[in-house]
Amino acid sequence: MEKNIKIAVIGLGYVGLPLARLFATKYAVVGFDINKSRIASLQSGIDTTLEVEDEILQKVLLDKTGNSIGLYCTSNIEDIKDCNYYIVTVPTPVDKNNRPDLTPLYKSSETVGSVLEIGDIVIYESTVYPGVTEEECVPVLEKISGLKYNVDFYAGYSPERINPGDKEHTVEKILKVTSGSTPEIGKRVDDLYKSVITAGTHLAPTIKVAEAAKVIENSQRDINIAFVNELAKIFNLMQIDTQAVLKAAGTKWNFLPFKPGLVGGHCIGVDPYYLAQRAQEFGYHPEIILAGRRLNDSMGEYIASQVVKLMLKKGISVNGANLLMLGITFKENCPDVRNTKIVDLIQVLKEYGITITIFDPIASLEEVYKEYKLDITNTIPNQKFDAVVLGVAHTDFLNLNFLDLQKTNSLLYDVKGVLGDIADSRL
Numbered sequence: 001m002e003k004n005i006k007i008a009v010i011g012l013g014y015v016g017l018p019l020a021r022l023f024a025t026k027y028a029v030v031g032f033d034i035n036k037s038r039i040a041s042l043q044s045g046i047d048t049t050l051e052v053e054d055e056i057l058q059k060v061l062l063d064k065t066g067n068s069i070g071l072y073c074t075s076n077i078e079d080i081k082d083c084n085y086y087i088v089t090v091p092t093p094v095d096k097n098n099r100p101d102l103t104p105l106y107k108s109s110e111t112v113g114s115v116l117e118i119g120d121i122v123i124y125e126s127t128v129y130p131g132v133t134e135e136e137c138v139p140v141l142e143k144i145s146g147l148k149y150n151v152d153f154y155a156g157y158s159p160e161r162i163n164p165g166d167k168e169h170t171v172e173k174i175l176k177v178t179s180g181s182t183p184e185i186g187k188r189v190d191d192l193y194k195s196v197i198t199a200g201t202h203l204a205p206t207i208k209v210a211e212a213a214k215v216i217e218n219s220q221r222d223i224n225i226a227f228v229n230e231l232a233k234i235f236n237l238m239q240i241d242t243q244a245v246l247k248a249a250g251t252k253w254n255f256l257p258f259k260p261g262l263v264g265g266h267c268i269g270v271d272p273y274y275l276a277q278r279a280q281e282f283g284y285h286p287e288i289i290l291a292g293r294r295l296n297d298s299m300g301e302y303i304a305s306q307v308v309k310l311m312l313k314k315g316i317s318v319n320g321a322n323l324l325m326l327g328i329t330f331k332e333n334c335p336d337v338r339n340t341k342i343v344d345l346i347q348v349l350k351e352y353g354i355t356i357t358i359f360d361p362i363a364s365l366e367e368v369y370k371e372y373k374l375d376i377t378n379t380i381p382n383q384k385f386d387a388v389v390l391g392v393a394h395t396d397f398l399n400l401n402f403l404d405l406q407k408t409n410s411l412l413y414d415v416k417g418v419l420g421d422i423a424d425s426r427l
Helices: 016-023 036-043 054-060 103-113 132-145 183-194 207-237 242-249 271-281 287-297 299-313 342-351 365-372
Strands: 006-010 028-032 070-074 085-088 121-124 154-157 176-178 201-203 322-326 355-359 385-390 406-414
Touching: 006 016, 006 103, 016 028, 016 054, 016 070, 036 070, 054 070, 085 103, 103 121, 103 132, 121 132, 121 183, 132 154, 132 207, 154 183, 154 207, 176 183, 176 207, 183 201, 207 242, 207 271, 207 287, 207 299, 271 287, 287 299, 299 342, 299 385, 299 406, 322 342, 342 355
Parallel strands: 006 028, 006 085, 028 070, 085 121, 121 154, 176 201, 322 355, 322 385, 385 406
Antiparallel strands: none
Protein backbone atom coordinates (compact mmCIF):
# COMPACT_ATOMS: atom_id res chain seq x y z
CA MET A 1 0.00 0.00 0.00
CA GLU A 2 1.06 3.58 -0.66
CA LYS A 3 2.03 5.72 2.30
CA ASN A 4 0.30 8.72 3.87
CA ILE A 5 -3.23 7.67 3.00
CA LYS A 6 -5.95 9.84 4.54
CA ILE A 7 -9.55 8.98 3.77
CA ALA A 8 -12.66 11.14 3.88
CA VAL A 9 -15.98 9.28 4.00
CA ILE A 10 -18.82 11.54 2.82
CA GLY A 11 -22.11 10.53 4.43
CA LEU A 12 -22.19 8.72 7.78
CA GLY A 13 -25.39 6.71 7.53
CA TYR A 14 -25.99 2.97 7.36
CA VAL A 15 -23.29 2.57 4.71
CA GLY A 16 -20.76 5.28 5.50
CA LEU A 17 -20.28 4.79 9.23
CA PRO A 18 -19.46 1.04 9.20
CA LEU A 19 -17.04 1.66 6.32
CA ALA A 20 -15.40 4.64 8.05
CA ARG A 21 -15.08 2.66 11.28
CA LEU A 22 -13.42 -0.22 9.43
CA PHE A 23 -10.94 1.97 7.55
CA ALA A 24 -10.16 3.78 10.81
CA THR A 25 -8.59 0.61 12.18
CA LYS A 26 -5.70 1.11 9.72
CA TYR A 27 -5.85 4.69 8.41
CA ALA A 28 -6.53 8.27 9.36
CA VAL A 29 -10.21 8.76 8.49
CA VAL A 30 -12.43 11.84 8.56
CA GLY A 31 -16.15 11.12 8.50
CA PHE A 32 -18.15 14.01 7.02
CA ASP A 33 -21.91 14.53 7.27
CA ILE A 34 -24.04 17.67 6.95
CA ASN A 35 -26.32 16.46 9.77
CA LYS A 36 -24.84 18.19 12.83
CA SER A 37 -26.92 16.25 15.34
CA ARG A 38 -25.68 13.02 13.76
CA ILE A 39 -22.09 14.21 14.11
CA ALA A 40 -22.62 15.18 17.75
CA SER A 41 -24.05 11.75 18.50
CA LEU A 42 -21.18 9.95 16.77
CA GLN A 43 -18.49 12.06 18.44
CA SER A 44 -20.03 11.11 21.79
CA GLY A 45 -19.62 7.47 20.79
CA ILE A 46 -23.25 6.63 20.01
CA ASP A 47 -24.58 5.26 16.70
CA THR A 48 -28.36 5.66 16.54
CA THR A 49 -28.57 3.46 13.41
CA LEU A 50 -27.34 0.52 15.54
CA GLU A 51 -24.99 -0.55 12.74
CA VAL A 52 -21.81 -0.06 14.77
CA GLU A 53 -21.81 -1.05 18.41
CA ASP A 54 -21.00 1.91 20.65
CA GLU A 55 -18.03 0.15 22.24
CA ILE A 56 -16.51 -0.62 18.85
CA LEU A 57 -17.11 2.93 17.62
CA GLN A 58 -15.51 4.43 20.71
CA LYS A 59 -12.32 2.42 20.16
CA VAL A 60 -11.53 4.25 16.90
CA LEU A 61 -12.82 7.75 17.69
CA LEU A 62 -10.38 10.66 17.70
CA ASP A 63 -10.87 13.95 19.55
CA LYS A 64 -9.56 15.99 16.65
CA THR A 65 -8.64 15.55 13.02
CA GLY A 66 -5.07 14.83 12.05
CA ASN A 67 -2.91 12.11 10.59
CA SER A 68 -3.33 9.63 13.42
CA ILE A 69 -4.99 6.27 12.76
CA GLY A 70 -8.62 6.54 13.81
CA LEU A 71 -11.92 8.27 13.00
CA TYR A 72 -12.87 11.91 13.46
CA CYS A 73 -16.46 12.88 12.64
CA THR A 74 -17.26 16.38 11.47
CA SER A 75 -19.67 18.63 9.57
CA ASN A 76 -16.91 21.17 8.85
CA ILE A 77 -15.66 20.97 5.27
CA GLU A 78 -12.29 22.40 6.31
CA ASP A 79 -11.56 19.12 8.12
CA ILE A 80 -11.48 17.07 4.90
CA LYS A 81 -9.22 19.35 2.88
CA ASP A 82 -6.03 17.35 3.40
CA CYS A 83 -7.50 13.95 2.51
CA ASN A 84 -6.38 12.16 -0.66
CA TYR A 85 -9.13 9.53 -0.92
CA TYR A 86 -12.77 10.63 -0.89
CA ILE A 87 -15.42 7.92 -0.55
CA VAL A 88 -19.01 9.02 -1.22
CA THR A 89 -21.70 6.98 0.56
CA VAL A 90 -24.79 9.18 0.32
CA PRO A 91 -28.32 7.83 -0.35
CA THR A 92 -29.69 7.50 -3.87
CA PRO A 93 -33.50 7.62 -3.51
CA VAL A 94 -36.31 7.91 -6.03
CA ASP A 95 -38.85 10.74 -6.21
CA LYS A 96 -42.63 10.43 -5.83
CA ASN A 97 -42.83 9.23 -9.45
CA ASN A 98 -40.15 6.57 -8.85
CA ARG A 99 -37.56 8.42 -10.91
CA PRO A 100 -33.94 8.39 -9.71
CA ASP A 101 -33.07 11.39 -7.56
CA LEU A 102 -29.35 12.13 -7.90
CA THR A 103 -29.48 15.32 -5.82
CA PRO A 104 -27.49 13.87 -2.87
CA LEU A 105 -24.80 12.70 -5.31
CA TYR A 106 -24.61 16.10 -7.01
CA LYS A 107 -24.36 17.91 -3.66
CA SER A 108 -21.69 15.58 -2.28
CA SER A 109 -19.73 15.86 -5.54
CA GLU A 110 -19.80 19.64 -5.16
CA THR A 111 -18.50 19.25 -1.61
CA VAL A 112 -15.64 17.00 -2.70
CA GLY A 113 -14.90 19.15 -5.74
CA SER A 114 -14.37 22.19 -3.52
CA VAL A 115 -11.45 20.49 -1.72
CA LEU A 116 -10.11 18.24 -4.48
CA GLU A 117 -6.39 18.43 -5.23
CA ILE A 118 -4.07 16.98 -7.85
CA GLY A 119 -3.60 13.23 -7.44
CA ASP A 120 -6.72 12.65 -5.33
CA ILE A 121 -9.06 9.71 -5.93
CA VAL A 122 -12.86 9.95 -5.51
CA ILE A 123 -14.66 6.64 -4.97
CA TYR A 124 -18.45 6.36 -5.14
CA GLU A 125 -20.34 3.65 -3.25
CA SER A 126 -23.92 4.84 -3.74
CA THR A 127 -26.13 2.58 -5.85
CA VAL A 128 -26.62 4.09 -9.31
CA TYR A 129 -27.38 3.07 -12.88
CA PRO A 130 -24.40 2.41 -15.19
CA GLY A 131 -22.78 5.66 -16.24
CA VAL A 132 -23.66 7.92 -13.31
CA THR A 133 -20.13 8.13 -11.85
CA GLU A 134 -18.41 9.28 -15.04
CA GLU A 135 -21.31 11.02 -16.81
CA GLU A 136 -22.99 12.78 -13.89
CA CYS A 137 -20.60 13.02 -10.92
CA VAL A 138 -17.21 13.52 -12.59
CA PRO A 139 -18.35 16.61 -14.56
CA VAL A 140 -19.42 18.19 -11.23
CA LEU A 141 -16.00 17.41 -9.74
CA GLU A 142 -14.28 18.94 -12.77
CA LYS A 143 -16.44 22.07 -12.76
CA ILE A 144 -16.06 22.83 -9.05
CA SER A 145 -12.37 21.90 -8.72
CA GLY A 146 -11.11 23.21 -12.05
CA LEU A 147 -9.13 19.97 -12.39
CA LYS A 148 -9.13 17.53 -15.32
CA TYR A 149 -10.44 13.96 -14.95
CA ASN A 150 -7.84 11.20 -15.34
CA VAL A 151 -5.12 13.83 -15.59
CA ASP A 152 -5.30 15.75 -12.29
CA PHE A 153 -7.68 13.49 -10.32
CA TYR A 154 -9.19 10.04 -10.66
CA ALA A 155 -12.35 8.13 -9.80
CA GLY A 156 -13.43 4.70 -8.67
CA TYR A 157 -16.63 2.86 -7.90
CA SER A 158 -17.06 0.21 -5.22
CA PRO A 159 -20.74 -0.57 -4.63
CA GLU A 160 -21.87 -0.83 -1.03
CA ARG A 161 -23.00 -4.23 0.18
CA ILE A 162 -24.17 -3.31 3.65
CA ASN A 163 -27.03 -5.40 5.00
CA PRO A 164 -28.63 -3.18 7.70
CA GLY A 165 -29.35 -4.95 10.97
CA ASP A 166 -27.20 -7.97 10.06
CA LYS A 167 -24.54 -8.50 12.74
CA GLU A 168 -23.13 -11.59 11.01
CA HIS A 169 -22.47 -10.28 7.49
CA THR A 170 -20.66 -7.07 8.43
CA VAL A 171 -18.84 -4.91 5.91
CA GLU A 172 -15.45 -6.62 6.25
CA LYS A 173 -17.03 -10.07 5.81
CA ILE A 174 -18.71 -9.31 2.47
CA LEU A 175 -16.64 -9.59 -0.71
CA LYS A 176 -16.23 -6.14 -2.26
CA VAL A 177 -16.43 -5.24 -5.94
CA THR A 178 -13.96 -2.49 -6.89
CA SER A 179 -13.09 -0.48 -10.01
CA GLY A 180 -11.11 2.52 -11.15
CA SER A 181 -11.08 5.07 -13.96
CA THR A 182 -7.78 3.65 -15.29
CA PRO A 183 -6.20 0.21 -14.81
CA GLU A 184 -3.62 1.67 -12.42
CA ILE A 185 -6.26 3.50 -10.36
CA GLY A 186 -8.38 0.34 -10.31
CA LYS A 187 -5.45 -1.50 -8.75
CA ARG A 188 -4.97 1.25 -6.14
CA VAL A 189 -8.67 1.28 -5.25
CA ASP A 190 -8.66 -2.51 -5.03
CA ASP A 191 -5.57 -2.52 -2.79
CA LEU A 192 -7.17 0.04 -0.48
CA TYR A 193 -10.28 -2.06 0.10
CA LYS A 194 -8.34 -5.32 0.13
CA SER A 195 -6.32 -4.01 3.08
CA VAL A 196 -9.42 -4.05 5.33
CA ILE A 197 -11.97 -6.37 3.68
CA THR A 198 -11.17 -9.85 5.02
CA ALA A 199 -13.61 -11.50 2.60
CA GLY A 200 -11.55 -10.24 -0.32
CA THR A 201 -12.26 -8.11 -3.38
CA HIS A 202 -13.18 -8.46 -7.04
CA LEU A 203 -11.64 -5.87 -9.38
CA ALA A 204 -14.11 -5.14 -12.17
CA PRO A 205 -12.65 -4.07 -15.55
CA THR A 206 -14.50 -0.74 -15.65
CA ILE A 207 -16.54 1.57 -13.46
CA LYS A 208 -19.66 0.91 -15.54
CA VAL A 209 -19.34 -2.84 -15.01
CA ALA A 210 -19.16 -2.31 -11.24
CA GLU A 211 -22.18 0.03 -11.34
CA ALA A 212 -24.18 -2.47 -13.36
CA ALA A 213 -23.22 -5.36 -11.07
CA LYS A 214 -24.57 -3.53 -8.06
CA VAL A 215 -27.87 -2.45 -9.55
CA ILE A 216 -28.72 -5.97 -10.76
CA GLU A 217 -28.00 -7.56 -7.35
CA ASN A 218 -31.06 -6.00 -5.77
CA SER A 219 -33.13 -6.10 -8.96
CA GLN A 220 -32.67 -9.87 -9.01
CA ARG A 221 -33.85 -10.15 -5.39
CA ASP A 222 -36.81 -7.90 -6.12
CA ILE A 223 -37.94 -10.10 -9.01
CA ASN A 224 -37.54 -13.30 -6.99
CA ILE A 225 -39.55 -11.89 -4.09
CA ALA A 226 -42.22 -10.69 -6.52
CA PHE A 227 -42.50 -14.26 -7.78
CA VAL A 228 -43.16 -15.70 -4.32
CA ASN A 229 -45.52 -12.82 -3.53
CA GLU A 230 -47.54 -13.80 -6.58
CA LEU A 231 -47.43 -17.42 -5.45
CA ALA A 232 -48.78 -16.33 -2.05
CA LYS A 233 -51.75 -14.66 -3.75
CA ILE A 234 -52.44 -17.74 -5.88
CA PHE A 235 -52.12 -20.23 -3.03
CA ASN A 236 -54.29 -18.08 -0.79
CA LEU A 237 -57.11 -18.39 -3.34
CA MET A 238 -56.56 -22.14 -3.32
CA GLN A 239 -56.47 -22.21 0.49
CA ILE A 240 -52.96 -23.69 0.42
CA ASP A 241 -50.34 -22.73 3.04
CA THR A 242 -47.66 -20.82 1.09
CA GLN A 243 -45.02 -21.28 3.81
CA ALA A 244 -45.59 -25.03 3.78
CA VAL A 245 -45.23 -25.09 -0.02
CA LEU A 246 -41.96 -23.14 0.12
CA LYS A 247 -40.64 -25.45 2.84
CA ALA A 248 -41.41 -28.50 0.73
CA ALA A 249 -39.93 -27.01 -2.45
CA GLY A 250 -36.87 -25.91 -0.47
CA THR A 251 -35.84 -29.53 0.02
CA LYS A 252 -34.39 -29.44 -3.50
CA TRP A 253 -30.75 -28.32 -3.46
CA ASN A 254 -31.10 -25.58 -6.08
CA PHE A 255 -34.42 -24.07 -5.00
CA LEU A 256 -33.93 -20.41 -4.00
CA PRO A 257 -35.31 -19.75 -0.49
CA PHE A 258 -37.14 -16.46 -1.03
CA LYS A 259 -40.16 -15.62 1.11
CA PRO A 260 -43.20 -13.43 0.45
CA GLY A 261 -43.53 -10.06 2.14
CA LEU A 262 -43.36 -6.29 1.91
CA VAL A 263 -40.37 -5.08 -0.09
CA GLY A 264 -39.25 -1.62 0.96
CA GLY A 265 -36.08 0.04 2.14
CA HIS A 266 -33.50 2.02 0.23
CA CYS A 267 -32.07 -0.88 -1.82
CA ILE A 268 -34.37 -3.61 -3.10
CA GLY A 269 -37.36 -1.27 -3.19
CA VAL A 270 -35.46 1.43 -5.10
CA ASP A 271 -32.60 0.02 -7.20
CA PRO A 272 -34.77 -1.59 -9.92
CA TYR A 273 -36.09 1.85 -10.82
CA TYR A 274 -32.51 3.03 -11.47
CA LEU A 275 -31.89 0.20 -13.91
CA ALA A 276 -35.30 0.66 -15.55
CA GLN A 277 -34.72 4.39 -16.02
CA ARG A 278 -31.39 3.79 -17.73
CA ALA A 279 -32.81 1.06 -19.95
CA GLN A 280 -35.61 3.38 -21.10
CA GLU A 281 -33.04 6.05 -21.97
CA PHE A 282 -31.62 3.52 -24.43
CA GLY A 283 -35.07 2.84 -25.89
CA TYR A 284 -35.76 -0.43 -24.09
CA HIS A 285 -38.80 -0.99 -21.89
CA PRO A 286 -37.84 -3.48 -19.14
CA GLU A 287 -40.97 -5.60 -18.70
CA ILE A 288 -39.90 -8.12 -16.04
CA ILE A 289 -38.14 -5.58 -13.81
CA LEU A 290 -41.08 -3.18 -13.73
CA ALA A 291 -43.64 -5.98 -13.42
CA GLY A 292 -41.82 -7.21 -10.33
CA ARG A 293 -41.80 -3.72 -8.86
CA ARG A 294 -45.52 -3.23 -9.50
CA LEU A 295 -46.39 -6.52 -7.85
CA ASN A 296 -44.23 -5.84 -4.80
CA ASP A 297 -45.61 -2.31 -4.49
CA SER A 298 -49.13 -3.75 -4.43
CA MET A 299 -48.54 -5.99 -1.43
CA GLY A 300 -49.47 -3.42 1.24
CA GLU A 301 -52.96 -3.06 -0.18
CA TYR A 302 -53.26 -6.83 -0.66
CA ILE A 303 -52.30 -7.65 2.95
CA ALA A 304 -54.69 -4.98 4.25
CA SER A 305 -57.54 -6.57 2.29
CA GLN A 306 -56.67 -9.99 3.74
CA VAL A 307 -56.64 -8.61 7.29
CA VAL A 308 -60.04 -6.98 6.81
CA LYS A 309 -61.57 -10.14 5.30
CA LEU A 310 -60.33 -12.24 8.20
CA MET A 311 -61.68 -9.73 10.72
CA LEU A 312 -65.10 -9.90 9.06
CA LYS A 313 -65.01 -13.71 9.11
CA LYS A 314 -64.41 -13.55 12.85
CA GLY A 315 -67.37 -11.22 13.27
CA ILE A 316 -65.18 -8.26 14.23
CA SER A 317 -66.69 -4.89 13.37
CA VAL A 318 -64.02 -3.35 11.12
CA ASN A 319 -65.14 0.28 11.24
CA GLY A 320 -63.94 1.56 14.62
CA ALA A 321 -61.83 -1.52 15.41
CA ASN A 322 -58.56 -1.12 17.32
CA LEU A 323 -55.53 -2.68 15.63
CA LEU A 324 -51.97 -3.00 16.89
CA MET A 325 -49.28 -2.81 14.21
CA LEU A 326 -46.06 -4.42 15.40
CA GLY A 327 -43.17 -2.69 13.64
CA ILE A 328 -42.80 0.12 11.14
CA THR A 329 -39.15 -0.14 10.02
CA PHE A 330 -38.43 -1.58 6.58
CA LYS A 331 -36.81 -4.73 8.01
CA GLU A 332 -36.24 -6.58 11.27
CA ASN A 333 -33.81 -5.37 13.95
CA CYS A 334 -33.01 -2.20 12.01
CA PRO A 335 -34.31 1.31 12.90
CA ASP A 336 -34.32 2.50 9.27
CA VAL A 337 -37.80 3.63 8.17
CA ARG A 338 -36.91 4.91 4.70
CA ASN A 339 -39.34 3.63 2.06
CA THR A 340 -40.96 1.22 4.49
CA LYS A 341 -43.96 -0.52 2.96
CA ILE A 342 -45.60 -0.99 6.36
CA VAL A 343 -46.87 2.56 5.79
CA ASP A 344 -48.82 1.38 2.71
CA LEU A 345 -50.51 -1.27 4.84
CA ILE A 346 -51.34 1.25 7.57
CA GLN A 347 -52.85 3.78 5.17
CA VAL A 348 -55.18 1.23 3.57
CA LEU A 349 -56.31 -0.13 6.95
CA LYS A 350 -57.10 3.43 8.05
CA GLU A 351 -59.36 3.84 5.03
CA TYR A 352 -61.56 1.10 6.52
CA GLY A 353 -62.04 3.19 9.66
CA ILE A 354 -59.64 1.14 11.77
CA THR A 355 -57.84 2.90 14.64
CA ILE A 356 -54.18 1.86 14.52
CA THR A 357 -51.58 1.88 17.29
CA ILE A 358 -48.03 1.46 16.00
CA PHE A 359 -45.49 -0.13 18.34
CA ASP A 360 -41.84 -0.31 17.33
CA PRO A 361 -39.16 -0.49 20.05
CA ILE A 362 -36.27 0.67 17.85
CA ALA A 363 -37.75 3.18 15.38
CA SER A 364 -37.28 6.90 16.01
CA LEU A 365 -40.53 8.64 16.97
CA GLU A 366 -39.28 11.89 15.48
CA GLU A 367 -38.12 10.36 12.20
CA VAL A 368 -41.36 8.44 11.66
CA TYR A 369 -43.44 11.57 12.24
CA LYS A 370 -41.17 13.65 10.01
CA GLU A 371 -41.33 11.13 7.15
CA TYR A 372 -44.92 9.93 7.39
CA LYS A 373 -46.80 12.13 9.90
CA LEU A 374 -47.54 9.02 11.97
CA ASP A 375 -47.34 8.74 15.75
CA ILE A 376 -45.73 5.60 17.14
CA THR A 377 -44.76 4.29 20.55
CA ASN A 378 -41.54 2.60 21.68
CA THR A 379 -43.25 0.90 24.64
CA ILE A 380 -45.69 -1.97 24.50
CA PRO A 381 -49.29 -0.73 24.87
CA ASN A 382 -51.15 -1.70 28.02
CA GLN A 383 -54.43 -2.64 26.35
CA LYS A 384 -56.08 -5.35 24.25
CA PHE A 385 -56.85 -5.05 20.55
CA ASP A 386 -59.38 -6.37 18.04
CA ALA A 387 -56.51 -7.27 15.72
CA VAL A 388 -52.73 -7.58 16.00
CA VAL A 389 -50.57 -7.53 12.87
CA LEU A 390 -46.92 -8.58 13.03
CA GLY A 391 -45.49 -6.39 10.28
CA VAL A 392 -41.77 -6.58 11.12
CA ALA A 393 -40.04 -9.57 12.70
CA HIS A 394 -38.00 -7.71 15.33
CA THR A 395 -36.45 -10.16 17.79
CA ASP A 396 -38.25 -8.34 20.62
CA PHE A 397 -41.62 -9.28 19.08
CA LEU A 398 -40.95 -13.00 18.92
CA ASN A 399 -41.04 -13.31 22.70
CA LEU A 400 -44.28 -11.38 23.21
CA ASN A 401 -47.25 -12.95 24.92
CA PHE A 402 -49.80 -12.17 22.23
CA LEU A 403 -52.72 -13.23 24.42
CA ASP A 404 -51.97 -10.18 26.59
CA LEU A 405 -52.53 -7.99 23.53
CA GLN A 406 -55.64 -9.63 22.11
CA LYS A 407 -59.30 -9.41 23.02
CA THR A 408 -61.24 -12.65 23.40
CA ASN A 409 -62.34 -12.61 19.79
CA SER A 410 -59.47 -11.06 17.89
CA LEU A 411 -57.21 -11.62 14.88
CA LEU A 412 -53.44 -12.27 14.90
CA TYR A 413 -52.01 -11.84 11.39
CA ASP A 414 -48.38 -12.74 10.66
CA VAL A 415 -47.00 -10.82 7.66
CA LYS A 416 -43.53 -12.33 8.06
CA GLY A 417 -44.55 -15.95 8.59
CA VAL A 418 -42.48 -16.41 11.76
CA LEU A 419 -45.09 -17.07 14.45
CA GLY A 420 -46.07 -20.58 13.37
CA ASP A 421 -49.34 -22.03 14.61
CA ILE A 422 -50.12 -19.25 17.09
CA ALA A 423 -51.11 -16.90 14.26
CA ASP A 424 -54.64 -17.02 12.84
CA SER A 425 -53.24 -16.40 9.38
CA ARG A 426 -50.07 -15.38 7.58
CA LEU A 427 -48.97 -14.14 4.18
